[in-house]
Amino acid sequence: MKGLSSGDSALQKVRAAKEALTHVESNMLVGLGSGSTAHYAIEALGDLLERGELTDIAGVPTSEASGALARKRGIPLIDLPAGGVDVAIDGIDEITPELDAIKGLGGALTREKMVAASASMLILIGDASKAVDRLGMKAPIPVEILPFGWRRTQTDLEALGCRPRLRQVAEQTFLTDNGNYILDCFVSPPIDAVQLACALALQPGVVEHGLFLGMAQLAYIATAETVRTYRKGERR
Amino acid sequence: MKGLSSGDSALQKVRAAKEALTHVESNMLVGLGSGSTAHYAIEALGDLLERGELTDIAGVPTSEASGALARKRGIPLIDLPAGGVDVAIDGIDEITPELDAIKGLGGALTREKMVAASASMLILIGDASKAVDRLGMKAPIPVEILPFGWRRTQTDLEALGCRPRLRQVAEQTFLTDNGNYILDCFVSPPIDAVQLACALALQPGVVEHGLFLGMAQLAYIATAETVRTYRKGERR
Numbered sequence: 217m218k219g220l221s222s223g224d225s226a227l228q229k230v231r232a233a234k235e236a237l238t239h240v241e242s243n244m245l246v247g248l249g250s251g252s253t254a255h256y257a258i259e260a261l262g263d264l265l266e267r268g269e270l271t272d273i274a275g276v277p278t279s280e281a282s283g284a285l286a287r288k289r290g291i292p293l294i295d296l297p298a299g300g301v302d303v304a305i306d307g308i309d310e311i312t313p314e315l316d317a318i319k320g321l322g323g324a325l326t327r328e329k330m331v332a333a334s335a336s337m338l339i340l341i342g343d344a345s346k347a348v349d350r351l352g353m354k355a356p357i358p359v360e361i362l363p364f365g366w367r368r369t370q371t372d373l374e375a376l377g378c379r380p381r382l383r384q385v386a387e388q389t390f391l392t393d394n395g396n397y398i399l400d401c402f403v404s405p406p407i408d409a410v411q412l413a414c415a416l417a418l419q420p421g422v423v424e425h426g427l428f429l430g431m432a433q434l435a436y437i438a439t440a441e442t443v444r445t446y447r448k449g450e451r452r
Numbered sequence: 453m454k455g456l457s458s459g460d461s462a463l464q465k466v467r468a469a470k471e472a473l474t475h476v477e478s479n480m481l482v483g484l485g486s487g488s489t490a491h492y493a494i495e496a497l498g499d500l501l502e503r504g505e506l507t508d509i510a511g512v513p514t515s516e517a518s519g520a521l522a523r524k525r526g527i528p529l530i531d532l533p534a535g536g537v538d539v540a541i542d543g544i545d546e547i548t549p550e551l552d553a554i555k556g557l558g559g560a561l562t563r564e565k566m567v568a569a570s571a572s573m574l575i576l577i578g579d580a581s582k583a584v585d586r587l588g589m590k591a592p593i594p595v596e597i598l599p600f601g602w603r604r605t606q607t608d609l610e611a612l613g614c615r616p617r618l619r620q621v622a623e624q625t626f627l628t629d630n631g632n633y634i635l636d637c638f639v640s641p642p643i644d645a646v647q648l649a650c651a652l653a654l655q656p657g658v659v660e661h662g663l664f665l666g667m668a669q670l671a672y673i674a675t676a677e678t679v680r681t682y683r684k685g686e687r688r
Contacts, residue, residue: 296603297604326656331601362566364563365532365567368534368536369566371536417653420566420568423598424656
């Protein structure tokens with residue numbers, strides 16, 4: 217970890233990722249998240265396989281980028297099977313102590329949610345900057361939408377109390393791995409996240425949204441000093 | 453209407469379509485449905501424009517096929533705008549007297565639902581064979597899903613009590629205009645359609661489903677003798 221100080225966000229992400237990897241055993245099917253923190257988990261999983269500390273692992277990647285990294289690190293990959301995965305490890309954009317999270321700034325939220333929902337155990341990981349008391353304090357809620365009729369969908373999301381902004385990258389409309397658009401929906405906390413999640417799901421034109429409410433069993437959030445553990449159903 | 457007898461399903465569809473067209477006025481933006489009955493409505497709209505009985509109409513097509521037909525008939529087309537459409541006219545696969553419908557055997561359900569939801573007035577049309585007492589009696593519920601992880605999604609829909617079958621056409625997996633798959637979900641009536649619609653909407657991997665519950669203001673269902681009118685909120 218040359219060049220990383222303990223207050224460094226990258227080092228925190230690595231430590232959270234390694235904590236999550238302690239739940240992976242040989243013969244497991246592992247959901248591979250997307251984004252910088254999840255990539256540290258893929259790297260660490262590659263290391264464990266390389267050293268023979270884990271064997272007979274297969275991964276289900278949640279993005280083209282994670283798939284490419286996993287292949288590079290020698291992790292065998294399969295499509296998401298009917299039975300789901302044993303454990304999924306993924307990063308977050310925001311997380312509350314109740315394990316409610318926002319994901320999708322990387323744009324892979326739909327595949328991430330499908331793999332997460334299929335997992336016997338979902339572990340979320342992140343550095344201290346992702347910990348919030350209320351969702352929407354720092355990050356917008358990314359919503360994947362169909363390109364068809366997107367202006368109407370934007371109007372409908374405004375009616376739900378969001379401030380949606382079509383994601384652009386280098387002056388081009390961002391396309392997800394599924395070929396869709398992202399509306400980054402800014403909100404003013406406190407929000408009723410369950411109600412908003414339901415309204416977004418029911419909205420025609422919405423493929424998926426970045427609210428991951430109560431889906432994870434565990435989260436590891438690394439601070440400068442330690443790695444905090446959030447457990448589902450445990451009050452803090 | 454040479455060659456059509458009054459008991460003919462095609463003639464019934466034409467009569468229902470013409471009834472729906474009486475609600476279209478000049479300067480309106482019209483949602484153009486998909487499938488055989490909606491195509492009769494597009495033809496009839498083209499006739500009205502050609503004869504100058506309607507002017508300054510624009511259409512929003514719900515499928516590539518409907519767009520192609522509308523262009524051929526000289527109907528100006530635009531993308532679904534933020535303000536939605538004035539009136540949408542579309543066919544159904546099944547409809548109850550309460551105006552709950554199943555749509556999507558043509559595979560265009562998602563765009564159809566987006567345009568229908570945006571309409572100030574939605575009019576559903578069909579021949580007598582589409583009238584049912586309970587949804588799911590004749591038609592499966594088409595569900596548009598992402599190709600990614602489709603086997604898992606199929607398993608999840610089975611858990612909701614459906615019998616999902618991946619749609620194949622000429623031994624190829626059918627692709628929607630959005631590039632997705634369709635699971636045709638067979639059910640055993642009576643079903644709790646509202647609960648199923650909500651569960652389908654909340655399911656990761658599901659883009660949209662073919663249950664159109666209470667969305668329409670009007671339906672015209674043509675029988676051999678007459679055209680029946682179903683009105684929202686009117687008990688029969």
